[in-house]
Amino acid sequence: MLNQIKDSPKLAQFKARHPNLNALVIVFAIIMLWRGVWGLLDTYLFPGSPIFSYLVGIGLGAVILYLDNFSIDHLKR
Numbered sequence: 001m002l003n004q005i006k007d008s009p010k011l012a013q014f015k016a017r018h019p020n021l022n023a024l025v026i027v028f029a030i031i032m033l034w035r036g037v038w039g040l041l042d043t044y045l046f047p048g049s050p051i052f053s054y055l056v057g058i059g060l061g062a063v064i065l066y067l068d069n070f071s072i073d074h075l076k077r
Helices: 002-006 009-017 019-044 050-067
Strands: none
Touching: 009 019, 019 050
């Protein structure tokens, strides 16, 4: 079902006609994804110790970026 929506000609027309609105939809989706991840981390990653949880989150994020060579080139179009 999602593939049908993704490959829909109407969606392609919408993206072509309204690139700014499409960008807003993408930004909204990224924010909602981030909000969900943040909520899960608050709930499950050391919930009794928020400072320690934040430090572990920063550390894990830094390690993941280090292992990826701090590369975000694949995000560019």
